[in-house]
Amino acid sequence: MVTAFSRHRHRFVTVRVWDRFEETCRGGGDPVQENSPFDGVRRWLQPDAGRGRGSDQEFFAARPDLVLAAQRAARGLRGEFVRYLDVTGNRVRRVTIDVPDADHGVARLDITDTEAPFGLTVRELQVATCVAGGLGNQEIADALGCTRRTVATHLEHVFAKTGAASRALVATLIATHDAYVAPLPSPGLVLPGPLLTVLREQPPAPSVSRAPKRQPAVLGTVYPAGGADVVAMRRGTKLAVQELNARGGIGGRRVEHVTVAATPETLLEKVNGLTERGVDAVLLGNFPLPYARPAIASVAAAGIPVLHSMTGQALSEDVHADPGGLGSVFQVCSTESAYVPGLLRTVRFLAGTGAFRPGRKRLAVLQRESTFDDGLFERVQRHADEAGWNLVFLEPVPDHTANFGEMVRRLERAEPDAVSLSIFPEPTLRSFLTAAAPLREHALMHAAWSPVAPGFTERLGGLSEGLLWSTVIGNVESPVCTGFEQRFRSTFGAEPGLAAAAVHYDIVNVLAQAWSRVSRPWDFAAVREQLRSAVSFGVTGAHQFVGLGQRGLSYPDDTVDPTRGHPHLVYRISGGTNRRLAPPVFS
Known part of the structure; x- marks a missing residue:
């Protein structure tokens, strides 16, 4: 028996592997976007x-x-x-x-x-x-x-x-x-x-x-439609596959790339379609947690390795709670729970340099509704207490909110010195920054992940000026990163951005390393063991799935050893340029 998730949020159902596999195979979906054998x-x-x-x-x-x-x-x-x-x-x-x-x-x-x-x-x-x-x-x-x-x-x-x-x-x-x-x-x-x-x-x-x-190794990918970060992810994956095949494939096997687009509502159908088509692994883009959980559980029920870079804490906790049913799920990065302590660590550094002087150390947090859970308040409160800050505001926000007027008025009454925003879609972030213009005169604004998208500062213009933002996984300055960025520009005639393209480029190569060490890419048990035991270094740093629920580590949030995880990168936008803040803990 294994435990899998129903479509309903936070509700569990127990099903037989056999029954779950049958459910998986009922998915159809539209024809894939790339030819598949x-x-x-x-x-x-x-x-x-x-x-x-x-x-x-x-x-x-x-x-x-x-x-x-x-x-x-x-x-x-x-x-x-x-x-x-x-x-x-x-x-x-x-x-x-x-x-x-x-x-x-x-x-x-x-x-x-x-x-x-x-x-x-x-x-x-x-x-x-x-x-x-x-x-x-x-x-x-x-x-x-x-x-x-x-x-x-x-x-x-x-x-x-x-x-x-x-x-x-x-x-x-x-x-x-x-x-x-x-x-x-x-x-x-x-x-x-x-x-x-x-x-x-x-x-x-x-x-x-x-x-x-040698039959090909078949990689299935599912990405949401649109968005500069999604385009970067797709291109990072495509570049990795092209380079692998240019080197002769994996042990003489060509990598076939089957990619489909999905809305959150069609995600389960599309991953079931890939499972039915016989892919050897599935790589997912970023989807809202309530839709990602059943889709991941469905693929895992067939034993197929699933790799992703979503940061919802519940995803890795699911795997930890059900290693038998979800043991084929691998999260390449840490969770978004690292963003608030990372912000507080950064403002301490800024205060020490005189670049930021918080008045009463009052913190406000806006968390996207899709990842808001019952334990969130306790976790954020603990982080604030440990840093000597007062948590004065914590509310869930629908992922696609367009009107922040009333919320901003409540925020102003709370008089925060710093406001931390969860990972919101770019239009939602734009709406908030527009509504919060008066608040930004005295409060530091921090956003997670969204500004990694290529062209973010150009699209938001003055709204992005002064914004502090961070990501728990992104481009790490190194010869490997420099080479990747040059090849990306040469191939696509565009900038790779600071995270999205590199993350998915690395995921493909981590999977390829595991495939290269087994006799057959569809020997899922052997591939899973290789993913669990392998250590590799890519554009975004060290990759190993040793965190809770087979996830990657963030430095210094999860490990004090920078060679074991991805550095928690923090930037500030100044003059339309992303300037990395580099205190000793991030170097």
Whole structure:
């Protein structure tokens, strides 16, 4: 049993993995924006012991022969790759069975509708398979229940359609195109050993098989529509994939990138669609917490690794509370709970330099409603007390508020020296800064994340002047970062910004490192173990998922060792330029 989240906020439901996987597979969604070789795929994952699971339960329930083939592969093959054509019901389907060379046996079975090679009919494919298996015309006639003359006619058609001039060449073409058919027309066929292992009860003596072809590693990404930060994320991901493939892929496997756009309301449907299409990992953009939680739980129910950079504290707490059901979820950064203590640490530094003189150390916090929880007040109050500040205002704000007039009037009555704003969409932040113009004359304004978007200061103009802002993950000055920024500008003719593009560029490379250390990217258990144990360094600093709920660390919020986490970066906008504040704790 695993625990997954319902659509309703803060409500839990317990479901069986099997049932959850079935729910996952009901998602459809619009066609992906990039061509994918997995459209229409039916997938079955079969361990060498125990029950498997599939993306189309009704189909596999009606085809126990295919499940049996996967079971035989899981038990009898290691590091092998088998392809053939299933012609049951006179319909041609491509069957691919892939087994990693790991100690634990698990087979991935993929079924896709396809066209017969060379325009052969099902009967002609059966005849050609028998020829490739070494049978003479009379043996073929006996196997198929027809006359030798009928076999000869079919064989003439095979010669004509394939252009082959001999039986030997027919055998070569069938092998080259993996066009052997199942059910096997005859038990006496001499075929490659791995193929017979999965299609016959008693496999023959081992034979030398062809080196397995490398199927691509398939990365599915889902991003919200619009926004400069979203564009930067998409481009960072695209650049990482392009560079990986330019270097030859991952262990010889090309990385296929399947990306879809989603609104918060369609997010669950879209991730289910990616799961059904057979992606090997899912990378998510930033979505509101009430929509992100069920979507993440749905993908995790299928065991597929999910990586994201959302900072809602509940996300990592969910994983910590349910490591069995959500153990494939990895959060690359710390949580937004670090922003208030980071602000208070910064104002202490500014006060020490004389750049900011708070009067009565009165703090106001506006938290986006989608991440507001019952424990928030206690946490913020504790941070304020530890820093010697008075918390005088704390309210939830709908994520897309346009009118802040009444709230600003209440803020003015609270007379804060500093106002901390949660991660709000840029239009919401603009509305607040516009309404709070009088308040800004005597109070320091701090925003989280939103100003990382390329062109932020140009779009907001004077509204951004003097704004203090921070991010728990972003570009770290280093040769790695400089090289990334140069390649980004060269590729897209645009600035990468200070975080969004680099974060998603790094996520792809962290995943690629894990993939490179396993036999198959779809061996999800092995990939998860690599993600948990790996340490890497990228554009945004050190990556390791050792924080609560498999998340990254923020320095100095979560660790005093800057080599173990991402520096909590703080900037102040002056003259339209983001100027990084660099006290010793951030260096």
